[in-house]
Amino acid sequence: MSFGIHCSLVVNSVWENIEFSLDKQIDFKIVMSNCIIDSGIAAAMAGFSAPTSLGFGQVKSPVMYRVDYRDGAWQQGRALPYQNIEIDPAAKVLHYAQEVFEGLKAYKIDNPRANFFRPLDNHDRLNFSARRMCMPEIPADLFMEGISVVTALSEPLIPTQAGQSLYLRPFMIGLTGALGMGPSSEYAFIVIASPSEAYHAGEMKVLIEREGCRAAVGGTGAAKTGGNYAAATESAQRTQAMGYHQSLWLDPRNMKDIEELSGMNVFALIDGELHTPRLTPSFLKGITRDSVIQLARHKGYEVVERTMPIEELLADIKSGSCVEAFACGTAAIVSPISDIAEADGTAYELSQSDVVAAELRRGLLDIQERRTEDPFGWTSEVEDQFYQLALAG
Numbered sequence: 526m527s528f529g530i531h532c533s534l535v536v537n538s539v540w541e542n543i544e545f546s547l548d549k550q551i552d553f554k555i556v557m558s559n560c561i562i563d564s565g566i567a568a569a570m571a572g573f574s575a576p577t578s579l580g581f582g583q584v585k586s587p588v589m590y591r592v593d594y595r596d597g598a599w600q601q602g603r604a605l606p607y608q609n610i611e612i613d614p615a616a617k618v619l620h621y622a623q624e625v626f627e628g629l630k631a632y633k634i635d636n637p638r639a640n641f642f643r644p645l646d647n648h649d650r651l652n653f654s655a656r657r658m659c660m661p662e663i664p665a666d667l668f669m670e671g672i673s674v675v676t677a678l679s680e681p682l683i684p685t686q687a688g689q690s691l692y693l694r695p696f697m698i699g700l701t702g703a704l705g706m707g708p709s710s711e712y713a714f715i716v717i718a719s720p721s722e723a724y725h726a727g728e729m730k731v732l733i734e735r736e737g738c739r740a741a742v743g744g745t746g747a748a749k750t751g752g753n754y755a756a757a758t759e760s761a762q763r764t765q766a767m768g769y770h771q772s773l774w775l776d777p778r779n780m781k782d783i784e785e786l787s788g789m790n791v792f793a794l795i796d797g798e799l800h801t802p803r804l805t806p807s808f809l810k811g812i813t814r815d816s817v818i819q820l821a822r823h824k825g826y827e828v829v830e831r832t833m834p835i836e837e838l839l840a841d842i843k844s845g846s847c848v849e850a851f852a853c854g855t856a857a858i859v860s861p862i863s864d865i866a867e868a869d870g871t872a873y874e875l876s877q878s879d880v881v882a883a884e885l886r887r888g889l890l891d892i893q894e895r896r897t898e899d900p901f902g903w904t905s906e907v908e909d910q911f912y913q914l915a916l917a918g
């Protein structure tokens with residue numbers, strides 16, 4: 526069966542020397558799924574009641590997907606009621622953080638069928654992260670089976686207001702129970718989901734992180750792995766205690782050039798052009814970042830990817846060359862930044878808020894939520910076979 530998507534394939538060479546070549550058109554074939562649907566799913570769905578306020582990532586869909594890797598091969602996938610996972614207390618994930626994850630959304634706004642946005646890019650990034658963490662790659666058909674079956678089963682719970690979605694969290698963990706460094710030989714790939722609102726609505730104040738690093742030179746910054754987020758938590762707490770929303774991370778070698786926020790990428794409007802930090806091995810190659818770049822160019826903006834020294838940006842804000850800045854990510858979509866501040870309280874206020882950001886957010890959401898034509902081929906409906914599996918189960 527042909528999976529009807531022409532998607533950006535991200536080709537990375539070895540992780541140390543990341544070559545980002547985007548937009549290779551591929552035709553991906555998905556094989557007929559033989560996922561097992563657990564008989565407890567109907568009861569789990571029947572027992573679910575959604576709260577009135579969703580928030581982001583707070584409400585969990587009562588279903589999940591799991592496929593295990595052992596003896597050098599991925600086994601058969603299973604859709605299960607949401608449940609605890611039992612692991613050996615010596616499992617590699619618990620001691621050596623052998624874990625990778627992704628975040629993407631299924632949308633169901635004014636459409637009978639849910640749709641994804643660039644899911645194969647998430648698949649590709651998951652495998653990039655897995656290679657970095659010495660984990661097996663997950664085949665595209667299993668990745669698609671996992672997110673599709675969870676989405677099809679969760680269909681009645683997917684919120685339908687603009688900006689809302691089913692947030693999907695695929696992740697892989699190393700299970701081998703043996704103390705001492707070294708990769709696992711057994712893994713689980715799991716997909717859970719959360720009916721959600723947008724992660725952050727409104728303006729964001731960001732604090733420049735001048736001391737800590739979320740990722741080291743030669744470290745794992747470009748991989749989506751839990752350790753990077755663990756390393757960012759102390760800064761996030763400090764930042765929030767001071768009344769800011771996100772830490773703005775600088776390059777770990779010189780602490781000079783802007784990289785990203787703790788869960789989003791950044792853009793600044795400077796002299797009418799959109800500038801964003803050039804990708805490096807120490808920060809995450811956001812799929813929204815790439816979408817914003819392509820969409821902005823499509824709308825006629827000049828987009829510049831370059832090394833962006835923080836001092837230069839602050840001077841540009843002061844002089845009025847930089848009037849607007851925004852963050853972007855799957856969870857946050859596109860969110861305006863109102864202030865960039867130092868820990869001593871010096872704040873650099875952006876004079877314009879949510880003008881270009883709003884235009885790009887609307888443009889992106891119109892495509893993601895399928896209100897408009899998708900000239901990039903980014904969206905795709907959940908395959909019919911997964912709805913049929915869900916019905917049969």
Ligand SMILES: Cc1ncc(COP(=O)(O)O)c(C=O)c1O
Pocket residue numbers: 628785786787788789790809810811812813814853854855856
């Ligand atoms: C550290 C970090 N940077 C950037 C992003 C944005 O990436 P994406 O647009 O693929 O969600 C995320 C979110 O996943 C993130 O966690």
